[in-house]
Amino acid sequence: MTSVLQPQKEAPNGTYTFASRPRPVQNRTKYREPVAEQSDEQSNYGNIMYDRRVVRGNTYAQHILPVAAQHDPIEVQRQQEARRRAFARKRAMEQFRLRTPEALEGRKHIDVQTELYLEELNDRIEDTSVECQTDAFLDKPATPLFIPAKSGKDVATQIEEGELFDFDMVVRPVLEVLVGKTVEQALLEVMEEEELASLRAQQRAFEELRNAELVEVQRLEEQERRHREEKERRITQQREVLKKEMETADKIAARAFAQHYLADLLPSVYTTLRDHGYFYDPVERDIETGFLPWLMAHVGNTLEKRYVARAVLDMLIHDVTQKRPHDHSSQ
Numbered sequence: 001m002t003s004v005l006q007p008q009k010e011a012p013n014g015t016y017t018f019a020s021r022p023r024p025v026q027n028r029t030k031y032r033e034p035v036a037e038q039s040d041e042q043s044n045y046g047n048i049m050y051d052r053r054v055v056r057g058n059t060y061a062q063h064i065l066p067v068a069a070q071h072d073p074i075e076v077q078r079q080q081e082a083r084r085r086a087f088a089r090k091r092a093m094e095q096f097r098l099r100t101p102e103a104l105e106g107r108k109h110i111d112v113q114t115e116l117y118l119e120e121l122n123d124r125i126e127d128t129s130v131e132c133q134t135d136a137f138l139d140k141p142a143t144p145l146f147i148p149a150k151s152g153k154d155v156a157t158q159i160e161e162g163e164l165f166d167f168d169m170v171v172r173p174v175l176e177v178l179v180g181k182t183v184e185q186a187l188l189e190v191m192e193e194e195e196l197a198s199l200r201a202q203q204r205a206f207e208e209l210r211n212a213e214l215v216e217v218q219r220l221e222e223q224e225r226r227h228r229e230e231k232e233r234r235i236t237q238q239r240e241v242l243k244k245e246m247e248t249a250d251k252i253a254a255r256a257f258a259q260h261y262l263a264d265l266l267p268s269v270y271t272t273l274r275d276h277g278y279f280y281d282p283v284e285r286d287i288e289t290g291f292l293p294w295l296m297a298h299v300g301n302t303l304e305k306r307y308v309a310r311a312v313l314d315m316l317i318h319d320v321t322q323k324r325p326h327d328h329s330s331q
Helices: 073-096 167-275 282-330
Strands: none
Touching: none
């Protein structure tokens, strides 16, 4: 957004002021308009953020080739085909190249030197030892003391006794200051020791009180823990008692129901089993399964024999009755 600057004016009091008339933002076209077609009212300005010649981002990662430097796809394909044919020709030449024939049975090929000058090949490298003796090193002499060159002039002054100061008069205030400072420091140290002793006594009393409070707190916590454990144990026992009572009541109800249900069930079951032959008399079952079938078999055999004998007798009687009338007629 740009604005046309208004002429600067000075206020009556001499201060700097600036003002610009507000204006709407102009719509930008997709392509740049020619300079001749731009209106005179539009201000000439440029922004490099909209300039396509400015590269944004990392310039090292861009590999953009100009149009003239790009390879022709047909030419690239032709070069690849040429390299493929050259590789195939090289493989064919390697296959048809004369090679050393295979070694005979019991022999093998070994590598030999064909150079002009033969060299002896050994696995062990030859080495020799050479000794040499050098003279002993002499100790370095001590470095002489550096004495700078003397410069300037020597001047002497004679001071007579009593010319500078009186020792007794000058040393008195210094001594008073030293004694006073020493006594003051001693008093401060004594007061500090008394204060430290008082602090230690207060600290011991506080620690004793705190230890007593901690012991009381631990006693109360232990008492509370015992009460809680006793309460939980009582609750657990009561729950177990209630559970057992419920289980007992359920068992009693189940037993009463089973007895009431089985009171009519057992006779019907026994009757049904007896009707189906599960309850029987062993003697009666032996007679039914063993004796009666045997007896019926013998009776059947006997009746069959009697039936056969009766049939034979009927046939004989029939033959005899047929022959007698014939005999009477012939007489």
